[in-house]
Amino acid sequence: MIKSVYIHIPFCDDICSYCDFCKVYYNSKIVDNYLEVLKKEIDKYYNGEVVNTIYIGGGTPSALNSSQLEKLFHILKKIKCNYDEYTIECNIESITLDKLILFKKYGINRISIGIQTLNDKLLKFLNRKHNKNEVFEKIKMVKKYFRNINIDLMYAIPNQTIDDLKQDLEYILSLDVSHISTYSLILEKHTKLYNERIRYIDEDLDFAMYNLINKKLHHYNHYEISNFAKKGYESKHNLTYWNNQEYYGFGLGASGYINNIRYDNTRNLTKYLKGYFRKEEHLVTFNEKVENTFILGFRKISGISIIQFNRQYHFDLLNLDIIKKLILENNLIVENNYIKIKPDKLYIENDILWQFLDIDYKSLMLNCKKK
Template sequence: MTSPVFAPPRAAYLHVPFCAHRCGYCDFTLLAGRDDLAGDYLQALETELRSLERPREVDTLFFGGGTPTHLAPDHLARLLELAREWFRLAPGYEFSVEANPAGLTDEKLRLMADAGINRVSLGVQSFDEGLLKFLERDHREAEILDAVARLRERFENVSLDLIFALPDQTLDHWRETLRRAIELRPTHLSTYGLTFEKGTSFWSRREKGAIEQLSNELERDMYAAAMDDLAASGFEQYEISNFARPGFRCRHNQTYWRALPYFGFGPGAARYIDGRRESNHRSTTTWIKRVLGGQSGIAMSEELTPEHRAREAIVLGLRQVDGIRREEFRTLTGFDLDDLAKETITREVAAGRIEDFGDGIRITHQGRFFADPVMISFL
């Protein structure tokens, strides 16, 4: 049986690199305050999409950013038109867009719904005015409530993103954030601990002592509270940072965690096709210049060896709470999981961070607190 790795991708990602301004903790590929480049971006995107040669059928389509909904209505309409021109949505499809509460006008919501978008992931992060300001988000609590109410009129599937481990945040405060989020009845929640990425203003401020990072213990307690409180409210944790009501797991992201192939377009976008990983130039201006100048927008292209592919499949698969099934792993990678990683499995099982349930392995509740080192140990 041919590995699903070599099947045509059934998922596509389009990166939209625009935001009103750059939040202090963000190191994503984006241009802040350069809406004047949206036309060139769309032209470059169209050029890059033409490399598909013909429209492709996908099960999931995902607009990420940046803030896709920051685009002006005419540019958003053009983006949607391009996506629909090059991707045929299979029955039962999932079409997601990342959005921010600020500037989410009814006109944009209508365009999105008319184009078939059926899942919206809203960057809420916090309901606290002081913390929103600290994060340099350009929305306030009232805009979150208004955006969620209007989203719910058109979209059944609404996910909220939250950030925890913010300076001076207490455990009670975080639990209150969770409670407020649950009260809004989302279908899905993603929770991330604040990270300090090199090159961001938060990183330099922390280096200078202007921001004090929360202790690891408190951050762990907050993560534990998210797992407990969301489970108690009917959310299934299906990935290290992701929780869903039954039937609302993000299918697009599951493609990544299952190490299945996907298309990627736009600056900084990654793709995985025929066992080859590629990523585009992260600088939006470089990517636009190259693509419109008739050159490739690709910055990195790497053919993975079968073993490298298999090890990556372990690392990605362990992010999923359901873990990795030995039989599926063999079909996907051609490797026997135990031939490849018996020693590491034994060690992690003994440490209580991995559970071997016979048909496969999965990360334990305890292991989720140390997800990164556990996964790295399999590389």
């Protein structure tokens, strides 16, 4: 069953020094064309299903002017949605009162804001254009209209000290938002920081920062490896991904998972504007489905429901050798019919998850049943 729709708006006023996302500089004329083509893409592929969530991400959707945003919301009215969650991503500097009123008018009920840090020196390094004072001003403004607000916090930024992070966390706690997403800085190829040969921070410092975040945000529900929410504000849209459920992705560089087909749209804007949408699509095999159930599902702190897994795959999860091995090694634990990564091993989650790759689950399950 299709649960969600993701819409990619790839336009940004400035390009951040670490950014590897699918984005281009904002250009009003190109945005107008883009919205026309986005409508065509939705008309072509959307089959009228009722979905629970819509997420408008980017790029910087809030970089669009009010009339472009209004046009976008009209296009999205075509999607039948019960609006369990309707999110738009914003940058601090492009949030205005007019836009907030517009968001409210069109049913947006969650605002996700890229803050990264409130340290003005580090913001400059990241080429973000806001400053600490603006963050306080704008969040105050957003809170007058929206209760469900996410903030993106970045850590492990070169030259960031543990005290800098502590200060960021204190500021963020004082903002009292409903959801916080945390990311350690990744130096992706083809970014400004990568080209300048900037180095990662020391591993021990990275680990200390990770622990500090978990400690400081302990009043929030740590429900996914990088995500913290007040009770009831866990992101319904992102849970679609972690539960390995199906969703549409529309827009430049978007990905989707529909009718057992995973697809990636082109990241080439010229091609996209000519109506060439999908770059790659493939049928999801049984093995890939099981693999994704593990790799995405173990991102959730609660882990994977054993009952649900057994019902879906007609196989006892606890009979899989890889599961037995990871339990024996003290990396996984079973609790209340859920299997999850042990809390003290979450930091090495990637080392655990890669072990679920390239396993012939189909043969294993068949052989096991024969025995």
